[in-house]
Amino acid sequence: MAGNPIHFGIIGCAEVSRKLSRAMSLAPNAILSAIGSRSIDKAKRFAVENGLPEAVNLYGTYQGVLDDPTVEAVYVPLPTSMHVQWAVAVAERKKHVFLEKPTALNVADLDRILEACESNGVQFMDCTMWVHHPRTHKMKELLSDPNRFGELRSVHSIFASCGDAHFLENDVRVKPDLDGLGGLGDTGWYCVRSILWANDYQLPKTVTAFQGTYYNKAGVILSCGASMVWEDGRVASFQCGFRINIVMDVTVHGSNGTLHLHDFVIPFEETSAPFTFVTNTEFKDRQLGWKPFPREHVVTTNLPQEVLMVEEFVRLVKSIKDSGSKPDSKWPTISRKTQLVIDAVKESIDKGCEPINVVN
């Protein structure tokens, strides 16, 4: 993919911006050209601490990045409650929208963003990194094998970390005015995405939250879980939040095969990622052991998953820029389905764990 690189701006010097600015420097055909923060000092400090080239324009406002004529695409890691305002503003400046997850507080807000992108002919993609790891493609290959995996029947996913007392009341991700979805938005997003991914992005029929949602003093979700069911009887469940030691499991169960991974959101290591797969498991005589054992597969990658994510976004943006094509609908559609299920979980929680029908 030769040719002119895509010039990125970043609005917000969040912790994750450090990872993304590095990713932009590693991705072919991506250049970071501007950073905006709420103060110019913060932007300058970010530039120094992350060793950004001098050519990167620094701004003491987000608007400065949007107004910068060199910027073609903007990475938006702001708190979720600010997504509609800023993602729409980016799109209206005819710049492509590279949006952190959760994409919005609800699907109505996301629709405002998606409509702005569509009407302005700019690409939208959310920043769910793990789906761009080559491991994800390798696993999908196995899950698509009718003999080795068979029919998909069940998925379980859990992503959580443990916040300390200060985090649980004060972090951006659990402030009602900043990230009202709390642990559901920040960690549940990944679980829901993994479940949809395993189900080829078919939406469940019904979503039901688990009893036992845990809130902070401000009423924001710290941990929760839900089960879901599809028309044909497939099921899934997940747990998420900020109350347990870091864990990132996905288990996918087929009639013939089983897939396990334990680091789906952020691989244990940057350059290689493991999973186990086993097919047609049986017991030895008198159930004295298993045959075969689950086998570990390791998928290596030269570029970390966040770089591959930037590369994918660049590919779509370049396609619009170089050949005048329309924005690609694959990723926006997947974002919207994820948000729909998140909305259903939230609604179920708010209604005392009633089952909620998911309507596209």
Next chain:
Amino acid sequence: MAGNPIHFGIIGCAEVSRKLSRAMSLAPNAILSAIGSRSIDKAKRFAVENGLPEAVNLYGTYQGVLDDPTVEAVYVPLPTSMHVQWAVAVAERKKHVFLEKPTALNVADLDRILEACESNGVQFMDCTMWVHHPRTHKMKELLSDPNRFGELRSVHSIFASCGDAHFLENDVRVKPDLDGLGGLGDTGWYCVRSILWANDYQLPKTVTAFQGTYYNKAGVILSCGASMVWEDGRVASFQCGFRINIVMDVTVHGSNGTLHLHDFVIPFEETSAPFTFVTNTEFKDRQLGWKPFPREHVVTTNLPQEVLMVEEFVRLVKSIKDSGSKPDSKWPTISRKTQLVIDAVKESIDKGCEPINVVN
């Protein structure tokens, strides 16, 4: 533990009887002295196929074993619907009751069995093998460490296998008149036990079945799941049944630590069993990887878990026999709690996934 061995009888030549007769031959101080089947031919065939010593008495009825004066304890692997009748009969003959799981169709039936054992002064224990593996004790040690594991917050468990079309309609375990609890009784029993084990056998406050229970034509549960919650906010979930490739996962989440195992019911190998544990997981700078990685522990055992189970039962029986002590209440209490939760799951399923309060 020297002294006279305990003489066992077995009623029913089920597949699992092959495993248990071997366990009795390997366990110190246990002797298999009688087997009864519905026909003497079947009993004879079992004896030949399993290389039983000639001294083992063979009977064409179950009653023959109960009437055999050499028999002190009886292993009962009959279909669940026959447990009350036969376990009570065993106890009334003053023989100790070694009962396959699920212990009964409901807790009222189990109570009849437990009352018969108590009033006749005989030991009761169910045949959940994995709790007797030294791995289980090693894991409990780690889960009890306030620093390495912290507070227990969440458990997830799944045990399932995949039955073919014939199995799903015709196997003993899914026949309404033989094992009315179907997949919930046969596989969910282990999941519920693992959840209670991790919770030091504290009962949950509420149990709620997942939407999506799957039935066979006769209306017996083939697969199901449930979530549960404790007074203090601890949660758990499980899935079980006969519709996916064999899987046996337990994951226990604490504020500081995480325990994973993937072969909890039947270890991959007889003589060694793995699990992974990790404590105080963090990310490297910019979340580019984990530190530390989960570490695999392997626990070896000279005797397989089913032999250790027989050994534990023998220990309790000998204590009654040799020193005239009363039957031990630890295992009956654990069986009853497991059955109570199974009952609650079943009730929730029958009531359209309503939350059910668990009352001891």
